[in-house]
Amino acid sequence: VSGLLERLQAVLGPEHVLVDPDLRASYETDWTRRWTATASAVVRPADTSEVADVVRTCAAAGQPMVIRGGGTGLVNGSVPAAGEVVVSLERLRTLDAVDEVSAQITVGAGVTLAALQAQVRPLGLDFGVDFAARDSCTLGGMVATNAGGERVLRWGVTRTQVAGIEAVLADGTVISRLAGLPKDNTGYDLPGLLAGSEGTLAVITRLRLRLVPRLPARVVALLALESVAAAVDVVRRLRSLASLEAAELFLADGLTLVRRHTGSPAPFVATYPVFLLAECAARTDPSEELLELLEGAAEVADAVIASDAPGRSALWRYREAHTESINAEGVPVKLDVAVPLPRLAEAVDRLPGVVAAVAPGARTVLFGHVNEGNLHVNVLGAPDAAAEHAVEVAVLELVAGLDGSISAEHGVGRAKREFLRLSRGPAEIAAMQAIKSALDPNGMLNPGVLLP
Ligand code: MLT
Ligand code: ZN
Numbered sequence: 001v002s003g004l005l006e007r008l009q010a011v012l013g014p015e016h017v018l019v020d021p022d023l024r025a026s027y028e029t030d031w032t033r034r035w036t037a038t039a040s041a042v043v044r045p046a047d048t049s050e051v052a053d054v055v056r057t058c059a060a061a062g063q064p065m066v067i068r069g070g071g072t073g074l075v076n077g078s079v080p081a082a083g084e085v086v087v088s089l090e091r092l093r094t095l096d097a098v099d100e101v102s103a104q105i106t107v108g109a110g111v112t113l114a115a116l117q118a119q120v121r122p123l124g125l126d127f128g129v130d131f132a133a134r135d136s137c138t139l140g141g142m143v144a145t146n147a148g149g150e151r152v153l154r155w156g157v158t159r160t161q162v163a164g165i166e167a168v169l170a171d172g173t174v175i176s177r178l179a180g181l182p183k184d185n186t187g188y189d190l191p192g193l194l195a196g197s198e199g200t201l202a203v204i205t206r207l208r209l210r211l212v213p214r215l216p217a218r219v220v221a222l223l224a225l226e227s228v229a230a231a232v233d234v235v236r237r238l239r240s241l242a243s244l245e246a247a248e249l250f251l252a253d254g255l256t257l258v259r260r261h262t263g264s265p266a267p268f269v270a271t272y273p274v275f276l277l278a279e280c281a282a283r284t285d286p287s288e289e290l291l292e293l294l295e296g297a298a299e300v301a302d303a304v305i306a307s308d309a310p311g312r313s314a315l316w317r318y319r320e321a322h323t324e325s326i327n328a329e330g331v332p333v334k335l336d337v338a339v340p341l342p343r344l345a346e347a348v349d350r351l352p353g354v355v356a357a358v359a360p361g362a363r364t365v366l367f368g369h370v371n372e373g374n375l376h377v378n379v380l381g382a383p384d385a386a387a388e389h390a391v392e393v394a395v396l397e398l399v400a401g402l403d404g405s406i407s408a409e410h411g412v413g414r415a416k417r418e419f420l421r422l423s424r425g426p427a428e429i430a431a432m433q434a435i436k437s438a439l440d441p442n443g444m445l446n447p448g449v450l451l452p
Helices: 002-012 021-027 048-060 113-123 139-144 190-194 228-238 252-262 287-295 309-320 322-327 341-358 385-401 417-423 426-439
Strands: 041-043 065-068 085-088 104-108 162-169 174-177 202-210 217-225 244-251 274-282 302-306 333-338 363-369 374-380
Touching: 002 041, 002 048, 021 041, 021 085, 048 065, 048 085, 048 162, 048 174, 048 202, 104 113, 104 139, 113 139, 139 202, 162 190, 174 190, 174 202, 217 228, 217 287, 217 309, 228 244, 228 274, 228 287, 228 341, 244 252, 244 309, 252 274, 252 309, 252 322, 252 363, 274 287, 274 309, 287 302, 302 309, 309 322, 322 363, 322 374, 333 385, 341 363, 341 374, 341 385, 374 385, 385 417, 417 426
Parallel strands: 041 085, 065 085
Antiparallel strands: 104 202, 162 174, 162 202, 217 274, 217 302, 244 274, 244 363, 333 374, 363 374
């Protein structure tokens, strides 16, 4: 390893090859705080050509690498497992001028979502994907994991926003498709393949991203409901509004946790079991059409509406503060599942029971993105590692039995790898293995992530 470190120092400069344990530490875990292991070094290349040099140098030495964006992952996909070199893309922060004619922008992989939003919003444009980790998560990581979030019902997942990619392959060669042509029907869609590949096929270094209109008139409604079935039915009707942009679910115990952690006031005088947060956005004020629709919805027991920015963020905080509020109580088992929407209420109904059966005393907190049938299952207080594993098995088998997915938007990483077979058949997994072997035959990139 020492010869390799000297070569990496010669390529990047000693200040960008971190070997000191204190300096490495923040790169050796993710937002779950559940997984950690030692890296041989953390390297911080500045651009595509330095990434290519790093990959070539490590590959020549047979040194596996873990690729890292903002470290906000939740599935042990950006954490070393056994002495890998962590390749942090945090210095790839170039933000080109917005191409307003095409409504596209080219960015470095290390640009945060919040920095992209700050660059494009003054021009009346926006990025179609958004979620609570925006200040830390990076575009390279978002594309590598095909992140989802809160606006998927309107604009689609991250893969949909990708118009081009520059990436370094496992042997250090660079592929670059950044022209962003909406029509370019010339064979395999390599950017589409790399989106969601979780760093296992190549290192994404630059992106050409589609932008969407930043719709200026917005209204957020927090609705109190008696059941998840009612929430699903309200969302079914809300979809008739072209302005609908988000439809998020949380439950009474999640609200209690969030209020304890944030000090936010109770949104309603009475208590309710289920909450639906909906946002509409348009060129002109969508409040009236939203209110009209809600007036006809008998299931809505109570509602708070906000159209000014501070009021909207106060309502969003009840939903977005779930992750940090749960983490403040302990290290949860985090599962991110999706079921067909007609079965969402059944899933919410059955999940606490299957958890309690294998981890008595544990607490199940559920929240998520209604329209995609996407539930975040957070289990606090499982007594030991065996119980945590039993929780994973019980939840994911239930979800598979409902024709669902074991990972809706967080990806597979190493954390969900043993369960991939519940969502993908043997022929599909073999096809994925064949792609991995073709592009990274020596297993240098994110070994153990996604596939064994
Ligand atoms: C969210 O929707 O808030 C994220 O997926 C994060 C989480 O699941 O904790
Ligand atoms: Zn989510």
